[in-house]
Amino acid sequence: MYTVLLNIIEVILALYGYILIAAAIITWIPDLDATQVGHWLHRLTEPYLLIFRRIIPPLQLGGMMLDLSYIVALIVYFFIRQGVLAVLVSLVVKITS
Numbered sequence: 001m002y003t004v005l006l007n008i009i010e011v012i013l014a015l016y017g018y019i020l021i022a023a024a025i026i027t028w029i030p031d032l033d034a035t036q037v038g039h040w041l042h043r044l045t046e047p048y049l050l051i052f053r054r055i056i057p058p059l060q061l062g063g064m065m066l067d068l069s070y071i072v073a074l075i076v077y078f079f080i081r082q083g084v085l086a087v088l089v090s091l092v093v094k095i096t097s
Helices: 002-028 036-055 069-096
Strands: 059-061 064-066
Touching (some): 002 036, 002 069
Antiparallel strands (some): 059 064
C-alpha cells in the first residue's frame, strides 16, 4: 500500500517538473502564452517561479531579456524532488520492516 502511495507521489512530482519545462518552452514561442494552455501553465507554475523571480532579476542581452529564474527554479525543483522522494522511500522502508 505504501509503495502505491509513493508511486503516486513520484508521478505527481514528475508531472510538475514536466509542467515547469513546458511553461519555459511556451515563453519562447510568440503568442503561445496567450492561449488557454499558456494561461493554464502560467497559473500552475507562477506561484513557484515567483519565489525565484523576486530574487533573480532578468538579464538583459541586447534587446532581449533572459529570465534566469526558470533555470534556477528547475534545478532547485529537481533537488527538492529527489530529497522528498529519498525521505519518503526511507519512511516506507522503516514502516514496512
